[in-house]
Amino acid sequence: MLDIIFAELIVAAIITFFVREKLAAIIAFFMSLLPLLALLDWASNYGFAIINLGIESHMKIYLAGVTLHLAITPLSWFFALMILPLFPVIMLFSYSFFKENDGFFALMLLSLLATFGILLSRDMLSLFLFWEMMSWSSFLLVYRSKDRNAIMSYLIFSVFAAFAILFGIIILWHENSSLLLSDILNISGKPGFIAIASLITGFAVKAVIMPLHAWAPFVYSKCDESFVAFLAGGLSKLGYYGMFLFLFSLKGVDILQSYMTNVSWNYLLAVFGALSAFFATLIAILQDDLRKLLAYSSIGQLGYIAIGFGIGTPLAITGALFQAFNHAFFKAILFLTAGIVAYRTGKWKISELGGLAYKMPFTFMAALFAIFALAAIPITSGFAAKWLIYEAAIQQKYVFIAPIMLIAGVGAFLYSFRILYGVFLGENRHDNVEEAPKSMIAALFILVMPLMIFVVFPGYMLDLMKPALQAAGMESIAHTKFAIETSLAKYNSIAVLITLMVAMIPAFIIYKARKHRVTSFEDNYLAGEPYELHKPSMHAANNFYKPLKKVVLPYLEPGATHYFEKIYNGIKCASNAVRRVYTGYVQDYAIYVVLFLLFIVGWLIWI
Amino acid sequence: MGLHNGDKMMRYEEWSKLARKASKKSLWMVHFCTGCGAVEMPPVMTSRYDAERFGITSMATPRQADVLLITGYLTVKTLRRVIQVYEQMQSPKYVIAFGSCTINGGMYWDSYNTIKHLEKYIPVDLYIAGCMPRPEGIINAFIKLMKLIDEGKARGWEKYQKYYDRYKENQRRVFNFEIKEEQKEEKNEEH
Amino acid sequence: MDMIGMAIKIAILIAYAIIGTCVGLLFMGIGRKIIARVHNRVGPPFYQNFIDVAKLLSKKTNISHGWIFDLALLFSISGILLTLLFLPIGGAQLLSMDGDAFLVLYLLAIPALGFALGAGASGNPNAGVGVMRALVMMLSYELPFVITLIALMIYYDTTSLATIVKMQSIDGIKSWAITMPPFMIAAFAADMALQGMLMEQPFDIPVAPHEIASGPMVEFGGKYLGSLMLYKAIALVAETTLFVDLFLGGGVVMHSGVMAAIINFFVWLGLIFLLFVLSILIAASFPRFRIEQAFGFYWKYEAIIAAISLIWVYIMVIK
Secondary structure, three states, rough: OHHHHHHHHHHHHHHHHHHHHHHHHHHHHHHHHHHHHHHHHHHHHHHHHHHOOOOOOOOOEEEEEEEEEEOOOOHHHHHHHHHOOHHHHHHHHHHHOOOOOOOOOHHHHHHHHHHHHHEEEHHHHHHHHHHHHHHHHHHHHHHHOOOOHHHHHHHHHHHHHHHHHHHHHHOOOHHOOOOOOOHHHHHHHHHHHHHHHHHHHHHHHOOOOHOOOOHHHHHHOOOOHHHHHHHHHHHHHHHHHHHHHHHHHHHHHHHHHOOOOOOOHHHHHHOOOHHHHHHHHHHHHHOOEHHHHHHHHHHHHHHHHHHHHHHOOOHHHHHHHHHHHHHHHHHHHHHHHHHHHHHHHOOOOOOHOOOOOOHHHHHHHHHHHHHHHOOOOOOOHHHHHHHHHHHHHHHHHHHHOHHHHHHHHHHHHHHHHHHHHHHHHHOOOOOOOOOOHHHHHHHHHHHHHHHHHHHHHHHHHHHHHHHHHHOOOOOOOOOOOOOOEOOOEEEEHHHHHHHHHHHHHHHHOOOOOOEEOOOOOOOOOOOOHHHHHHHHOOOOOOOOOHHHHHHHHHHHOOOOOHHHHHHHHHHHHHHHHHHHOOOOHHHHHHHHHHHHHHHHHHHHHHO | OHHHHHHHHHHHHHOOOOOOHHHOOOEEEEEEEEEEHHHHHHHOOOOOOOOHHHHHHHHHHHOOOEEEEEOOOOOOOHHHHHHHHHOOOOOOOOOEEEEEHHHHHHHOOOOOEEOOOOOHOOOOOEEEOOOOOHHHHHHHHHHHHHHHHHHHOOOOHHHHHHHHHHHHHHHHHHOOOOOOHHHHHHHHHHH | OOHHHHHHHHHHHHHHHHHHHHHHHHHHHHHHHHHHHHHHOOEEEEEEHHHHHHHHHHHOOEEOOOOOOOOOOOHHHHHHHHHHOOOOOOOOOOOOOOOHHHHHHOOOOHHHHHHHHHHHHHHHHHHHHEEEEEHHHHHHHHHHHEEEHHHHHHHHOOHHHHHHHHOOOOOHHHOOOOOOHHHOOOOOHHHHHHHHHHHOOOOOOOHHHHHOOOOOHHHOOOOOHHHHHHHHHHHHHHHHHHHHHHHOOHOOOOOOEEEEHHHHHHHHHHHHHHHHHHHHHHHHOOOOOOOHHHHHHHHHEEEEHHHHEEEEEEEHHHH
């Protein structure tokens, strides 16, 4: 069945390349439902019991003499439920987003194919092949932005990641003489440590953990938002999928710990995650470009997943997977909202926007829910995820990580309000702006739904990830439909929600007891000055967090990007030096040839 | 049915009586300090006279305030701001005009751009005569205003709603440029 | 039986919501009186804030700026009541078994974010600036507070406020956290954070009335301002109670019986009153910090003090 899906996706990609944009969107929408439906079909036919079996392969594709082992595992089932729904939603959103068909849909379908392949692959070769396919199809999507910084940084970091992953795979293959993932268990000691470390480094590039994040702000802020929604929501999760696969499903974490017993190497991952959560949050607060702000917030939120993986207890991993699931949806909503704002106003700078909430109420509401989830307000599912990670940090007594993580959580309020106030509230500056097209609104509200469902039933989410945890040899933590219980405390979502509803009653009575009159924006207190006399600028969004900037910026100035630029400049200088060899004179080249021959002859004699 | 209506009216009266009781004990003012009268406000609020013991506090914006205290003379230009502030306040709202300037122009009685009779433009509940009135005078006025509120006689804001167009007409008459605009419109009509 | 138990629980919750509101308004009035006495004034009567709220809620005209502006009213009161009910108060546990300290921290953000939304929706630049200052202030005081919170959590090996209170009340006053030297330091840092949380001077720059026209609430009047006052009153009780729960054993001095419940209630009331008076006295005698100064104060000195206590506790626990 899988080969049919792959073939259909490729054919659809070719077709969508040639038809008009609306038709392409429709074809792409229905085709992108295919993998999801196939998985659901699989689940309903074979049930979760078979999926639980995991490692052995369900199907093989013979390609140029090489066997690709593909199978569905509990882990890939969970990640598929997280990533694959983004594709049809993005296609739906893109139905009216693009003015012309320039290959977006074809490349997105190829990305989908590659994502599907990565999730299913059971040997390292197919994993690497699909990983590279995903990398170059997304690179071509990045290339459409025509921004040199974005293209170069994405290319360089992707190549670096690919080499790191390939290096790890080669070591594993060399030690085991087998490419099947199920054989990795035999490896230990120094080679195992190096292999796992380099694989984690490679996946960390896509998972945008802090020192390797430098490409993300460029790429996220320059590409089409509908693509970036996939990039931030889906692609980054593939990095964490890879990490989970090698660390927990294949017991890489044991290899790491057995290498040097007194050093906890996965603690390092947690520290990097915490630092990226903290610094990315601080940088995000100071941004003015909406897409850059979202990019840094994305780095910060993904840091929590790294913390969860780094802590490595079942509690922490549950939290990390929950956070990954939430992040896929709320960050996709936020980037799509940025796309809508750009589509309607043509602006990305927060200081130039403002007052869109009353013009596009539905977009605002979807964005508000996404922001509640991002800021972990307990009326969306964002809270349960972060709560689990906090609990895990306290349980393990990680006194360095816990406060950093918590303060980054508070920092999230700051940039959340920056988005809300700068873009949606405040002075109305756009008179001719309408609500977004219906397909876009529909896309947003489809994405809001899981955030609403899993706040009422956080237990269902834990049920959903239970097989993946069990396959990795971990116990699922104690929970009921509504409540999660750890050794430290209990979180009962329904108690929070019902109490909030009941507490709304007095508020509503006060609200309804007296009539109110809705006044216009112009009728505002300006120290007695009538608004229409001078029409002053009323939007306080320019350089919003100025006092904070004054204090914090000196400490943030030499960031990681600075060092990457230094490395880049160094390589450029070295390349320039090497280029001097090509002088353009035939005599020089003749001398090179003679020298080379002499070298060969000398070498042969020496042997 | 009528009886029921009467019941409702009775209940409303009782409620509004209660509301007036609360309202008189917590008068929040926004003071519009135009002239020299502003200098009398700090002693009223601070330790010497302490207006807070009557529940009188100064507020930052007209949205939050009940009493508009106009301290001193008004020019045509400032009148516009006073009206803006007054209209932004939320009823029930009261106006206390402070000093003889607001009554008859005071020492600026013969100036071309001074407002002589404030009550022509906004309804004034209380005047405080004198040049300048002392802090005791201000507190006295507030206590008098409380009595008026209690008796239901401080109904300036209702008057403003009732005779809105007359007040507007008076205001329009002094705003020179608006008159000019009107004349322009009239000329346009003539042509 | 279960139904009756449920009904009793709901009745207790409603009673505590009403008690919280009344106590908060009463304290605000007493606070005004104390500040007046410090200024050598007579001051308003102690029940002044009840009158103020009654007046504001009975205003004839109420001006709104649209449905997002109304969210401020709806979310502020409901959010802060929700927070209050998730705290153990005196001997009563209320809903605190269903959540923990992290939940309370995030629940406290619901009314704040609601008000920020309403303030932003008014479109007044002063409101935007005020909210910005409030948020930066929040980022400042949360750091020392969070560090002390983690110190407590690690020491008692729980995050649940109910359990923290229970473990501190085993031995009466002797087992309160504040009797231990590391937590004395932590309590100092947390009290300073409380000053910022209550938005009292020297950390009241978000609402500076003469500078940015009372900041976020510049456009609030009538029932909107009334709801803000109710929110402030309940928030005062909730935040001081959080401190009492963390460091002063939740005010629990006796264990079982009706008498114990009454005594615990009054001990709790006395403790939050003492905390409130302390913060009012600090407020009455200090001028206002600028936002950068407050940020520096919290992230440099307070955070270091809190970190010392955390390290101390960590060493104690590891041993």
